[in-house]
Amino acid sequence: MSASPSPQPPPPQPTLVPATESSPAHSPANTHPDFSLSSLQQFIADSQDPQKSKLDPKPTYPPELHHLALQVAHNIRFQQEWTDIRVHYRPSARTTAAALPRPILSGLPPRRLYVHPDEQIDVLRQQREQGKAGWPDLAAEREWVLPTHLRETWALRRFAEVFDALATVPAEDEGSGLFPAPNGARRPQQSQQSQQQGDDVSKWRRSQPKRLLLSTVDDDSTVVYYIVHDGIVKPRQN
Amino acid sequence: MASTTAAAPPVNEPIPIFKVAHKYLLYDVNHITYLRAQHHILGVLIGSLPQAPQQNVFQGIPLELMPEEARLLCEKGVGYIVDDVEAHRSGFLGAGLGVEERKRVWESLRARGKVAGEEVGKRAEERRRVGLERRYGDWNDVPEDMLTGGGSRPGSRAGGAGRKKKGPRREVAAPVVAEPGEKKVPVRQNNSANSADAEHTSEDELLFSPPSTSDSTAPLNPNAASQPPPTSSHTSTETLAITPTTSYPPLTAPPPPPNPTTVGSTGPTTTEPTTTSSTLPPVPPSYPLFRHLHENSYFLTPGLRFGCHYTAYPGDPLRFHSHFLCRGVGWEKEVELKELVGGGRLGTGVKKGFLIGGEVGSFAGEGEGEGEGEDGDEEGREVRTFCVEWGGM
Known part of the structure; x- marks a missing residue:
């Protein structure tokens, strides 16, 4: 803990991609097939290519924040096997916040990420009433993902800003898809879920404070994920 | 604890919190029980056996309160601060005692010191005698009555006979002392008749004791005079310094006027020991989080063992596991993400959550002095908290 924090630490400049990606139109991968980019580098380079990119508006964020989001998106897609990953540039419609501090992701994990102890x-x-044993296969819930870099510092105020700009659950029509959901992969599961709950969002999710997944990237491309609740939520009994 | 609450005598608020050397202490077990049961203030028991503190598994009273706890109790009007040193000075040493009275107190203290010193000297003498007897049997081979000019008895040198002789020798010695005219001589001789070996022991015992002035003891010490005279004439009258540990009647501190909003105001209304219940206890910048969690009926203990500020329990720690490792920071204080990751990881490892929180709009960075100076508008400010758990992936 530094005794006297500097008033404004310089914004982190995560060097996610080598300098060559600054000219995406002439990506080295296109001109020199031997010089191969990694999957992540290619992904970020492609997202900057106006022809290849599926992201709708030109985002107004600094490139490093955008690349950070893309790197995390790549990680949750291919390492954590999430689906239907979207990137959000604007606050949720149900909030009064003016802007999102940085691009935020949302996605669908392969299985339920968080179960509140009461739930x-x-x-x-x-399960016991129905005479079944074991743990049922709970339907996955969409989660917010906040991309951060380990060399950043965060204040409580900034976490509050992020939470204030997010709804409890990402709306279906918000955000622009990075990795669209595979057709039919999700819907049956969802219908089974909505049979029970009568809504897309379970009552547990609605009654609990907002939550997001804090993803922290280090320079060696390690990504760690921590659930952050907006309030006092008792811990899980894992 | 819970079982004693039923039988505990009623406790009158506000409760005096004694401030000694910047620590906030409670000495009354009823107060401790009451605060725990009614206000879920725990504190830490710090009383230990003075001789063997390492043998203590559980500590006893006094109970030390965190500054946050003392502050909270003062703000709620449940407690008030008594500056122990000041109260003692003004209540006991100050106007409370007259010159005559003080002299008498000193006199009695000195008398008690004399008595204690004589006790110690007597015990040392007894030890020495027993030790010598055990080692040499009847070490005193000089016949008891040799120097008194009485009948010359042959001294028995048999070692085994020494223990048997112990009884008779006393009986012999007693009439010797009683003989008129020679009172001093046999007594002295009885002492100095030690063998050369025993001389060292006696030197050791008496090394730091003042020269024996057994005669002057009696007039100064009426209490000692009333006691049965020492069996052994050798009395090293070392006057011990007595520190009074109790006072009777106990000093009572009148609580400040019951005004919960301005608890800090002093109320020296009586001539009794004035309670300097001055300003509120200074607290670290994490205090808003403490207050917020306490309002949400959490029990809070110091968090050193988990490297955080507080450990929050959903109920009495005797019944519940803790839920959170709490870290209080200022609203604008920049926190390294490593701290969140480390705290979240540690918390999940011990089945807890890592809770970080602070007062909305507070600028006090951590470690930048006390978060003081804005007591008035500090009340009722919103506190926001965030819980961090491992994501499991």
């Missing part, structure tokens, strides 16, 4: 008890009780 866990409820599920187990239901």
Whole structure:
């Protein structure tokens, strides 16, 4: 803990991509096939290519924040096997916030990421009433993902800004798709879920404070994920 | 604790919190129980056996309160601060005692010191005698009555007989002392008749004791005079310094006027020991988080063992596991993400959450002095908290 924090630390400049990607139109991958970019580098280079990019508006964020989001998106897609990953440039419609401090991702994990302890008890009780054993396959829920770099520092105020700009759950029509959901992969699961709950969003999710997944990238491309709740939420009994 | 609450006598608020050397202490077990049961203020028991503190598994009273706890109790009007040194000075040493009275107190203290010193000297003498007897049997081979000019008895040198002789020798010695005219001589001789070996022991015992003035003891010490005279005439009258540990009747501190909003105001209304319940206890910048969690009926203990500010329990720590490792920071204080990651990881490892929080709009960075000076508008400010758990991926 530094005794006297500098008033404004310089914004982090994560060097996610080598300098060559500054000219995306003439990406080295196109001109020199031998000089191959990594999958992540190619992904970021492609997202800057107006022809290849599927992102709708030109984002107004600094490139490093944009690249950070892309790197995390790449990680949750191919390492964590998330689907239907979208990037959000604007606050959720249900909030009054003016702007998002940085691009935020949302995605669908392969299985439920977080079960509140009260919900866990409820599920187990239901299981017992139905005469079943074990843990049921709970439907996955869409999660917010906040991309950060380890060399950043964050204040409480900035976390509050992010939470204030997010709804409890990402709306279906918000954000622009980075990795669209594979057709039919998600819908049946969702219908089964909505049979029980009567809504897309479970009552547990609605009754609990907002949550997001804090993803922190280090220079060696390690990404760690921590769930952050907007308020006092008792810990899981894992 | 819980079982004692039912039988505990009623406790009158506000409760005096004693400030000694910047620590906030409670000495009354009823107060401790009451605060724990009614206000979920825990504190830390710090009383230990003075002789063997390493043998203590559980500490006893006094109870030390965190500054945050003392501050919270003062703000709620449940407690008030008594500056122990000041209260003692003004209540006991100050106007409370007259010159005569003080002299008498000193006199009695000195008398008690004399008695204690004589006790110690007597015990040392007894130890020496027993030790010599054990080692040499009947070490005193000089016949008891040799120097008194009485009948010349042959001294028995048999070692085994020494213990048997112990009884009779006393009986012999007693009439010797009683003989008129020769009172001093046999007594002295009885002492100095030690063998050469025993001389060292006696020197050691008496090394730091003042020269024996057994005669002058009696007039100065009426209490000692009333006691049975020492069996052994050898008395090293070392006057011990007595530190009074109790006072009777106990000093009572009148609580400040019951005004919960301005608890800090002093109320020296009586001539009794004035309670300097002055300003509120200074607290670290993490205090808003402490207050917020306390308002949400969490029990808070110091968080050193988890490297955080507080450990939050959803109920009494005797019944519940803790839920959170709490870290209080200022609103604008820049926190390294490594701290969040480390805290979240540690918290998940011990089945807890890592909770970071602070007061909205507070600028006090951590470690930049006390978060003081804005007591008035500090009340009711919103505190926001964030819980961090491992994502499991």
